Amino acid sequence: MHKAPRGTFDILPQEHAYWKYVEEKAASLCQLYGYQPLSTPIFEDAQIFTNTVAGGTDIVDKEMYIFEDKSGQELALRAEGTAPVCRAYLEHGLFNLPQPVKLYYIGPAFRYERPQSGRYRQHHQFGFEALGEADPALDAEVIEMARHFFCSLGLSQFIIQLNSIGCKLCRPGYLEVLRQHYSGYTDRLCPDCKVRLVKNPLRLLDCKKTPCQEIAKTAPKIANYLCHECHLHFQSVQKYLGVMGIPFQLNPRLVRGLDYYTRTVFEVEPRENGGQTALGGGGRYDNLIEELGGKPTPAVGFAAGLERIILNLKKQKLDIPALPRPDVFIAYLEEEAKTEAMKLASELRKAGIAVIMATGDKSLRGQMRQADSLDIAYALILGEQEVSKRNVMLRDMRSGEQKTIPSVEIARFLKQPKI
Ligand code: AMP
Numbered sequence: 001m002h003k004a005p006r007g008t009f010d011i012l013p014q015e016h017a018y019w020k021y022v023e024e025k026a027a028s029l030c031q032l033y034g035y036q037p038l039s040t041p042i043f044e045d046a047q048i049f050t051n052t053v054a055g056g057t058d059i060v061d062k063e064m065y066i067f068e069d070k071s072g073q074e075l076a077l078r079a080e081g082t083a084p085v086c087r088a089y090l091e092h093g094l095f096n097l098p099q100p101v102k103l104y105y106i107g108p109a110f111r112y113e114r115p116q117s118g119r120y121r122q123h124h125q126f127g128f129e130a131l132g133e134a135d136p137a138l139d140a141e142v143i144e145m146a147r148h149f150f151c152s153l154g155l156s157q158f159i160i161q162l163n164s165i166g167c168k169l170c171r172p173g174y175l176e177v178l179r180q181h182y183s184g185y186t187d188r189l190c191p192d193c194k195v196r197l198v199k200n201p202l203r204l205l206d207c208k209k210t211p212c213q214e215i216a217k218t219a220p221k222i223a224n225y226l227c228h229e230c231h232l233h234f235q236s237v238q239k240y241l242g243v244m245g246i247p248f249q250l251n252p253r254l255v256r257g258l259d260y261y262t263r264t265v266f267e268v269e270p271r272e273n274g275g276q277t278a279l280g281g282g283g284r285y286d287n288l289i290e291e292l293g294g295k296p297t298p299a300v301g302f303a304a305g306l307e308r309i310i311l312n313l314k315k316q317k318l319d320i321p322a323l324p325r326p327d328v329f330i331a332y333l334e335e336e337a338k339t340e341a342m343k344l345a346s347e348l349r350k351a352g353i354a355v356i357m358a359t360g361d362k363s364l365r366g367q368m369r370q371a372d373s374l375d376i377a378y379a380l381i382l383g384e385q386e387v388s389k390r391n392v393m394l395r396d397m398r399s400g401e402q403k404t405i406p407s408v409e410i411a412r413f414l415k416q417p418k419i
Pocket of ligand 1: 081119122278281282303304307
């Protein structure tokens with residue numbers, strides 16, 4: 001028996017109520033803040049990710065799905081949403097529009113991770129990006145928008161963690177101090193952190209292993225090494241968050257999984273969990289567009305994982321609107337009635353009434369059982385008598401009551417608002 005590949009899953013019809021709920025909230029949030037939809041391909045030139053996310057991060061070193069196509073071109077399944085959005089921004093000359101350009105996406109991302117609850121090899125992200133503006137007000141707006149999103153879903157038990165990781169000018173100085181701090185503890189570092197110490201020291205700060213976390217606790221804080229501009233930028237972000245009443249926690253060890261971030265980084269975590277299960281995260285990435293071949297262009301954005309959101313909606317037992325059900329089921333007794341039933345089904349659908357038409361050779365009882373299992377409000381039954389008199393039998397599936405109605409009136413009846 002074949003199964004979905006490890007770390008992936010099917011989304012069955014009953015689950016889709018959650019997906020629809022989250023996707024609709026995402027779309028109306030973006031409308032509220034002036035973000036427009038953008039869809040990018042599921043695979044890209046591998047370099048879109050490898051040249052930007054930078055070596056030394058798990059996402060590039062260990063988790064990318066990279067393959068050669070039949071022409072020998074190296075492609076990668078989308079590992080995250082931001083780099084493709086920037087590629088599209090450059091490819092379509094969106095930098096010529098008034099800035100910032102505000103875009104959002106919803107789609108799958110692929111990472112070869114160790115599967116566990118809330119961590120998959122194919123997951124789905126909702127992300128929004130504001131490109132072409134350095135104003136700290138935009139960082140604060142993006143954070144406020146992320147919060148607005150979770151609140152609109154009915155999720156309120158989360159914390160926003162905030163940090164600044166500086167820029168090209170001030171970060172190298174900090175990394176040197178950080179390296180020096182960790183060099184005193186090399187014998188206690190996990191094997192991954194030994195590599196990070198050489199390749200990517202900032203990531204030392206968010207290692208989840210206990211001995212490494214102990215060393216991180218006494219590490220120098222980046223806030224003390226920010227250049228004047230980064231310091232002012234960070235102060236302004238906090239001021240704007242303050243006036244908008246957005247609660248946040250400063251976390252000097254927050255660095256994020258992708259290396260293109262500059263200045264503001266933030267993460268949204270459920271209150272009762274540790275850092276393993278972030279609902280979403282984002283920040284500023286002022287160098288990414290330049291790394292992709294564009295002019296230096298500041299930008300800021302956020303992405304959330306849909307699976308983790310849905311896990312939390314279920315955990316909090318939130319009431320999600322059910323998917324709309326078809327209005328009627330049409331049943332028939334013999335071939336002549338079946339022909340009339342087909343005609344009726346087609347006419348009702350043209351009138352905008354959702355119909356499930358019985359098929360096959362089930363008995364009337366079998367057809368009614370099917371209608372019951374579909375949780376449909378009305379069944380229309382056609383037999384010889386109904387056909388000859390141009391009537392239909394209408395059965396209220398909840399009460400079991402039946403009445404005969406002329407065929408020509410059935411659409412009007414079904415469209416009447418029901419109590
Ligand atoms: P990132 O692109 O790493 O910033 O991820 C953005 C969000 O996507 C995270 O905060 C998670 O909610 C979600 N996410 C990331 N990786 C996974 C994964 N492997 N499985 C499920 N959700 C994920």
